[in-house]
Amino acid sequence: MLTLTLNEFSLDKFLADYWQQKPVLIRQGFPGFSDLISPDELAGLACESQIDSRLIYKQSGKWQAENGPFESYEHLGERDWTLVVQAVDHWSPEVASLVRAFSFIPKWRLDDVMISFAAPGGGVGPHIDLYDVFICQGSGSRRWRVGDRGNHRQFAAHAALLHTDPFEPIIDAVLTAGDILYIPPGFPHDGVSLESSMSFSVGFRSKSASDMLSGLADYLIDNELGGTLISDPQRRMHQHQGHINASDFALIKQQMQTILNDDEIMMNFVGCHLSKTKCELDLQALDFPINETELRKSLQQTDLIRTGGLRCFYLDDSISQGICYVNGERYEFGADCSATVLALCDEDNLSLAALEQGLQHAAFVKALTQWVNDGYWYF
Amino acid sequence: MLTLTLNEFSLDKFLADYWQQKPVLIRQGFPGFSDLISPDELAGLACESQIDSRLIYKQSGKWQAENGPFESYEHLGERDWTLVVQAVDHWSPEVASLVRAFSFIPKWRLDDVMISFAAPGGGVGPHIDLYDVFICQGSGSRRWRVGDRGNHRQFAAHAALLHTDPFEPIIDAVLTAGDILYIPPGFPHDGVSLESSMSFSVGFRSKSASDMLSGLADYLIDNELGGTLISDPQRRMHQHQGHINASDFALIKQQMQTILNDDEIMMNFVGCHLSKTKCELDLQALDFPINETELRKSLQQTDLIRTGGLRCFYLDDSISQGICYVNGERYEFGADCSATVLALCDEDNLSLAALEQGLQHAAFVKALTQWVNDGYWYF
Ligand SMILES: O=C(O)CCC(=O)C(=O)O
Ligand SMILES: O=C(O)CCC(=O)C(=O)O
Numbered sequence: 001m002l003t004l005t006l007n008e009f010s011l012d013k014f015l016a017d018y019w020q021q022k023p024v025l026i027r028q029g030f031p032g033f034s035d036l037i038s039p040d041e042l043a044g045l046a047c048e049s050q051i052d053s054r055l056i057y058k059q060s061g062k063w064q065a066e067n068g069p070f071e072s073y074e075h076l077g078e079r080d081w082t083l084v085v086q087a088v089d090h091w092s093p094e095v096a097s098l099v100r101a102f103s104f105i106p107k108w109r110l111d112d113v114m115i116s117f118a119a120p121g122g123g124v125g126p127h128i129d130l131y132d133v134f135i136c137q138g139s140g141s142r143r144w145r146v147g148d149r150g151n152h153r154q155f156a157a158h159a160a161l162l163h164t165d166p167f168e169p170i171i172d173a174v175l176t177a178g179d180i181l182y183i184p185p186g187f188p189h190d191g192v193s194l195e196s197s198m199s200f201s202v203g204f205r206s207k208s209a210s211d212m213l214s215g216l217a218d219y220l221i222d223n224e225l226g227g228t229l230i231s232d233p234q235r236r237m238h239q240h241q242g243h244i245n246a247s248d249f250a251l252i253k254q255q256m257q258t259i260l261n262d263d264e265i266m267m268n269f270v271g272c273h274l275s276k277t278k279c280e281l282d283l284q285a286l287d288f289p290i291n292e293t294e295l296r297k298s299l300q301q302t303d304l305i306r307t308g309g310l311r312c313f314y315l316d317d318s319i320s321q322g323i324c325y326v327n328g329e330r331y332e333f334g335a336d337c338s339a340t341v342l343a344l345c346d347e348d349n350l351s352l353a354a355l356e357q358g359l360q361h362a363a364f365v366k367a368l369t370q371w372v373n374d375g376y377w378y379f
Numbered sequence: 380m381l382t383l384t385l386n387e388f389s390l391d392k393f394l395a396d397y398w399q400q401k402p403v404l405i406r407q408g409f410p411g412f413s414d415l416i417s418p419d420e421l422a423g424l425a426c427e428s429q430i431d432s433r434l435i436y437k438q439s440g441k442w443q444a445e446n447g448p449f450e451s452y453e454h455l456g457e458r459d460w461t462l463v464v465q466a467v468d469h470w471s472p473e474v475a476s477l478v479r480a481f482s483f484i485p486k487w488r489l490d491d492v493m494i495s496f497a498a499p500g501g502g503v504g505p506h507i508d509l510y511d512v513f514i515c516q517g518s519g520s521r522r523w524r525v526g527d528r529g530n531h532r533q534f535a536a537h538a539a540l541l542h543t544d545p546f547e548p549i550i551d552a553v554l555t556a557g558d559i560l561y562i563p564p565g566f567p568h569d570g571v572s573l574e575s576s577m578s579f580s581v582g583f584r585s586k587s588a589s590d591m592l593s594g595l596a597d598y599l600i601d602n603e604l605g606g607t608l609i610s611d612p613q614r615r616m617h618q619h620q621g622h623i624n625a626s627d628f629a630l631i632k633q634q635m636q637t638i639l640n641d642d643e644i645m646m647n648f649v650g651c652h653l654s655k656t657k658c659e660l661d662l663q664a665l666d667f668p669i670n671e672t673e674l675r676k677s678l679q680q681t682d683l684i685r686t687g688g689l690r691c692f693y694l695d696d697s698i699s700q701g702i703c704y705v706n707g708e709r710y711e712f713g714a715d716c717s718a719t720v721l722a723l724c725d726e727d728n729l730s731l732a733a734l735e736q737g738l739q740h741a742a743f744v745k746a747l748t749q750w751v752n753d754g755y756w757y758f
């Protein structure tokens with residue numbers, strides 16, 4: 001297992017001084033790091049239609065971007081191109097294992113692991129992200145320059161490529177295998193490959209109020225909640241047709257507010273919404289579904305492994321009832337299952353011991369069997 | 380102008396005892412009432428594709444419903460069918476004038492005026508609405524039965540027709556021209572035409588929290604508001620991957636809450652959202668647009684008339700800056716225009732005197748000219 005090595009500082013110091021505040025280069029954060037997937041395997045994934053990928057290159061000095069899936073890479077030549085593949089943690093267990101090294105940040109903040117292969121001279125160009133990222137250097141080397149936060153102009157260098165103007169670097173360093181560059185949102189950055197190289201970006205998502213309110217509205221509609229109409233049996237004689245008076249405005253706001261004040265709705269919404277994945281999961285449903293007896297038998301021999309990228313959460317106020325959220329769905333297994341539900345959400349591998357409590361309850365066994373048959377967990 | 384006549388009780392009493400509480404028959408609420416549109420004209424409107432209409436009839440004892448536009452009515456025979464047309468106030472100034480009689484309820488609560496023509500025996504069947512309605516009887520007569528609120532079963536008598544089981548009437552009356560039946564949401568009702576008859580339903584809309592939160596989410600996206608991402612630079616070391624802990628849950632809720640706490644956003648959203656119409660407006664843009672001089676000249680001769688169904692609102696905290704909402708759009712004309720903006724939103728007809736203040740301000744004159752050219756108001 002990969003463990004983050006912080007030579008000069010502790011994780012507490014990283015959180016206090018850098019996280020969401022300023023970029024930092026962690027030299028040899030993963031000593032002895034070697035690529036978790038080969039360039040060839042990465043190129044293979046980018047040929048699959050369910051996987052998001054992009055090729056970025058320069059043609060006669062102009063930036064070009066193409067979306068995958070790709071059929072061949074032969075036309076690209078020796079230099080100045082990059083292949084970027086999203087959510088590779090969904091498709092490769094080895095890549096998924098990289099995520100755990102960053103578990104000092106909760107999983108609901110995680111986005112995915114994006115991997116790039118760059119030929120010498122290749123890079124995606126100077127740009128600004130809205131997300132925190134740990135760029136973990138694999139084979140080869142890249143020169144990374146990071147500028148300070150500020151009023152940087154952004155422009156489309158190509159219809160699908162948002163770039164920023166050249167910037168004064170506050171970090172300018174060559175990364176080699178095992179080095180990690182942390183960059184918070186808003187800091188312009190630009191990496192150029194010195195030789196063919198691989199880079200593993202562990203990215204974090206954040207959410208805007210607008211995202212969350214859209215999600216809440218969809219959640220209410222999908223679950224037929226919040227449907228009660230405003231009622232106003234206390235209405236007084238109204239004088240002016242065009243007037244939305246203060247008491248009506250308050251009534252309208254109050255009705256919306258009841259939803260945000262309803263912790264049951266909000267917990268269920270947050271759990272369901274944050275446990276949805278942005279990119280497709282690699283769900284390999286079993287060709288020959290197993291039954292509960294077979295599940296128990298297999299668990300005696302080996303652990304269950306969670307498929308890469310699957311998101312499972314619980315919240316403080318409902319975990320005691322065994323409530324959890326798996327891939328956008330709410331499950332309630334009861335108080336007697338809460339220890340198992342904790343393990344289900346916190347661990348990547350599930351042993352018979354961890355599942356013991358839940359395996360005594362029919363509803364949990366049924367759900368777990370279904371998850372295994374659907375490919376959420378596999379042996 | 381139509382004026383509501385409440386023989387036995389006052390408007391205050393109606394609001395205190397009936398509005399949203401219980402149905403009531405107002406005998407001769409409009410003494411001497413005559414149809415605001417003829418059955419033939421109504422049938423003509425139902426041939427237009429922009430207008431929502433339905434035919435409801437029984438065929439061999441089974442309920443049938445068809446959506447317009449219709450090409451002919453010849454196949455319908457003499458009995459047992461109803462033609463229902465939505466939002467006729469948008470298409471007929473005479474029908475639009477009926478709305479003002481109900482201006483003791485604010486316009487943001489109004490939905491539209493739905494009109495039905497029914498052949499003898501015709502009706503839409505026993506059903507329950509989510510809306511308050513004043514059913515104003517025109518020519519002919521109908522027997523109306525209204526049941527009490529309760530746990531009434533609802534079922535699809537036809538794919539497009541939600542009916543309810545037979546009910547015990549608490550009102551059972553024959554309405555003739557000028558009678559008005561008020562029915563709050565939730566009371567089952569059933570009207571059957573005794574002879575060919577016209578009925579004018581002034582309907583009120585209410586909104587659910589789910590409607591309003593969907594509208595808010597769309598408003599934020601359309602106006603690029605609420606885009607700031609959650610930031611968590613205070614984060615402490617996290618232990619359990621699947622845990623959405625209490626402080627993160629509070630952070631997520633708090634971010635959504637900032638939007639509901641922002642009265643500027645909420646006023647603008649409420650104003651824009653409630654001033655949108657459900658059904659299409661009859662906007663007749665001028666073939667030969669007028670300029671500002673011509674507008675002033677015409678106003679010296681005649682009043683401007685608001686097109687039927689157009690919704691214009693203001694709120695207490697922003698009317699002093701001349702802010703109003705017209706058909707889903709926000710306008711800000713400044714403090715010096717607030718008297719004109721009040722008239723604009725409150726009155727159906729705009730005289731030169733009412734507009735005087737605004738006509739001294741270029742921005743208002745420009746907007747008004749545009750509205751007239753677009754057909755929002757006409758001479
Ligand atoms: O891999 C690359 O070249 C780009 C990485 C990057 O910019 C990021 O992860 O934010
Ligand atoms: O006009 C009709 O027959 C139906 C009227 C009605 O049910 C209503 O307005 O709610």
Ligand SMILES: [Co+2]
Pocket residue numbers: 127128129189
């Ligand atoms: Co980046």
Ligand SMILES: [Co+2]
Pocket residue numbers: 506507508512568
């Ligand atoms: Co009705």
